[in-house]
Amino acid sequence: MDIYLFEGDNWKNFIPISYTRGLWDIRIGLFTQKERFEKFFQKPLKVYSYRNYIKSDEIPKPGDLNINPMIKDPSLLPEIKEGEIIVSSGEMIASRSTEKNKDFKVIELDIPYYRYLYEIIDEFPDVLRSDLYENFKQDKYIEDGVEIIQPVIINTRDGPVVIKKGSKIEPFTYIEGPVYIGENSLIKSGTRITGGNYFGKYSKISGEIEHTIFLGYSNKQHYGFLGHSYVGEWVNLGAGTTNSDLKNNYSEIRIKIEDIEVNTNLRFLGLMIGDHSKSAINTSFNTGTIVSPFSNIFTRNFPPKYIPPFSWVGDKIERYDIEKAIKTAEIVMKRRGVQMDEAYKNMVISLFEESEKIWEQFQ
Numbered sequence: 229m230d231i232y233l234f235e236g237d238n239w240k241n242f243i244p245i246s247y248t249r250g251l252w253d254i255r256i257g258l259f260t261q262k263e264r265f266e267k268f269f270q271k272p273l274k275v276y277s278y279r280n281y282i283k284s285d286e287i288p289k290p291g292d293l294n295i296n297p298m299i300k301d302p303s304l305l306p307e308i309k310e311g312e313i314i315v316s317s318g319e320m321i322a323s324r325s326t327e328k329n330k331d332f333k334v335i336e337l338d339i340p341y342y343r344y345l346y347e348i349i350d351e352f353p354d355v356l357r358s359d360l361y362e363n364f365k366q367d368k369y370i371e372d373g374v375e376i377i378q379p380v381i382i383n384t385r386d387g388p389v390v391i392k393k394g395s396k397i398e399p400f401t402y403i404e405g406p407v408y409i410g411e412n413s414l415i416k417s418g419t420r421i422t423g424g425n426y427f428g429k430y431s432k433i434s435g436e437i438e439h440t441i442f443l444g445y446s447n448k449q450h451y452g453f454l455g456h457s458y459v460g461e462w463v464n465l466g467a468g469t470t471n472s473d474l475k476n477n478y479s480e481i482r483i484k485i486e487d488i489e490v491n492t493n494l495r496f497l498g499l500m501i502g503d504h505s506k507s508a509i510n511t512s513f514n515t516g517t518i519v520s521p522f523s524n525i526f527t528r529n530f531p532p533k534y535i536p537p538f539s540w541v542g543d544k545i546e547r548y549d550i551e552k553a554i555k556t557a558e559i560v561m562k563r564r565g566v567q568m569d570e571a572y573k574n575m576v577i578s579l580f581e582e583s584e585k586i587w588e589q590f591q
Contacts, residue, residue, distance in 0.1 A: 229324075231269060232288045233262060233297040235277040236320065240485060242298075242345040244502030244520045245443075245460055247537060247579060250275055250282045252297040255426065255443060256348050257355030258363060258408060261297045268302040281578030283571065290325045298342040305339070316341060345500060346483065346492045346516070349458050353387070353424020353439060357406040360388040367405070387424065410444060423455070430564055438473075440498070445564055457498035460505070460521065462560055468510035473498035475515055483516040484534035487589045492516065502537070504557050521579065522553045537583040547587055550580045 233252040240246070245254055252262040252275050259267065266273050274285040276294075288294055291310055299305070299321060308314060310326040316339040323332070342348050360369075367384035370376070373393035380401045382389050387406025391397070394412035401415055404422040409415065410429035420436045427433060428444025435448060438455035442448075446459050450467035457471060473496050475481060481497045483490050499513045502521035513519075514530045520537040531541050538548040554576055558568045 230274050230288065230292045231265075231271070232274045232276050232285070232292055232294045233265060234288065234294040235275070235279070235282070235297065237278075238298070238319070238343070239277070239279070241343060242348075243485060244500055244505075244518055244537075245345060245458060247521050248460070248503045248575065250277050250279075250284070250297070254297075254345075254348070255428075255441065256342070257352065258359035258426075265295070265297070265302050281575050281582065283575075288325070293322065293324050295322045296320060296341060300340045300342065306337070314339070319343075344490065344492070345458060346494060346497055349439075349441070349456055349497065349500075350494055352426070352441060353406055356408065356424055356426060357387040360390055360406055360408065364388060364390055392429070414449075416449060428461070439496075443503075445561075445566075455498050456496045458500045460501060460503040462504045462557065463501055464506045464560075466507050466509040466511060469507045469513075470511075471499040471513040471517070472515045481516040483518060484532075485518070486534065486536075486586055504553070504560070520583075522548060522557070522576070524548065536586045538580055550577060553580070 235251045239251055242251060242254060253260050262273060262275065276284045276288060293308060305322055308322055308324050310324045311332055313323040313332045313334050314321040315334055315336050319341060321339050321341065367388050368382060369390045371393040374391050375396045377399045379399055380397050383404045386404060389403055389405040389407050391409045392411040395409050397415045398417035400417050401419045407421055407425045409427045410431060412429055413427050413431040416434035419434050423439035425437055426441045428442055430445045431442045432447040432449045434450055435452045440454050440457040442459045443461045445461045446463040448454060448465040452468050452470040454471055456473040478495060481492050481494050483492055497516045499517050501519040504521055505519050505523040508526035511525050512530055514533060517533050519525060519535045522537055523535050523539040523541065525531050525541045527541050535541060538553060540546045540548045554573060561568050
């Protein structure tokens with residue numbers, strides 16, 4: 229029996245991060261969901277998505293175990309027999325098909341799972357804190373090869389601080405746990421980091437950062453506030469880029485997922501920005517803004533709450549040329565020693581083609 233992380237139609241609830249990756253590759257705490265499930269099952273898992281531009285294994289066979297990758301805790305899964313489907317609050321949690329053509333036995337259980345990206349953002353600091361304690365067993369873990377130029381304050385009262393090799397922390401910086409700073413990252417002088425944060429490898433960070441996830445290879449090198457946000461890979465935020473994460477009237481924040489409006493029931497939610505997107509100097513983002521991958525934001529006003537993939541956002545919103553988008557991405561990646569391979573390029577082209585439907589709705 230193979231175990232699959234099986235992505236369903238709910239992938240759109242996790243945009244813009246899920247536009248360019250399967251749900252199993254979304255990072256929640258210290259791990260992606262695939263890493264977390266493999267750690268639990270102690271074996272490599274397979275993955276499957278109906279989206280033809282997301283890299284998958286072969287389609288599951290009868291008898292294989294199919295699991296919703298957005299389950300919060302895999303240890304809550306019961307033993308599942310062939311012909312059974314586990315459902316929680318109307319969502320398929322896990323199933324095992326059978327060789328024989330027969331009806332499935334549906335079993336309703338209360339198994340928590342993530343329904344939207346904003347739920348991941350909301351719970352991220354707590355998950356990260358737990359993961360850091362479990363995996364590093366100490367309040368402060370600083371690897372050999374980290375350069376810290378004093379004075380720097382590291383506060384572990386609310387959670388561990390982990391700094392990986394090759395990273396540099398410049399002076400007059402305040403770092404409050406829980407926080408993970410990945411390999412070869414730069415935290416620039418005067419930065420204030422609070423509220424639970426994850427910075428993937430090769431991050432470059434400055435300004436005030438609160439309760440935010442950077443997946444890696446992304447830059448926020450200048451002043452400005454970013455809070456309750458999720459930043460994809462290869463993102464560059466220009467000097468003065470700032471987001472709001474609380475409405476002036478303290479009401480619940482609504483977001484727009486393509487053409488669908490959703491009430492998050494949250495009072496704090498900032499920016500969600502996909503891979504390879506960029507903002508110009510002094511860009512301001514409203515609460516709960518979604519910026520899809522390969523977008524360039526340089527408007528002097530607040531941009532729309534939902535920005536489609538491959539957007540060029542100035543006084544008006546235009547569709548970004550695919551060849552220019554790929555060329556820029558190749559330049560950015562090469563500067564960090566990463567070569568864009570054909571599989572990645574084909575994924576980008578397929579996303580561009582798929583986004584045609586979104587642009588038809590948007591215009």
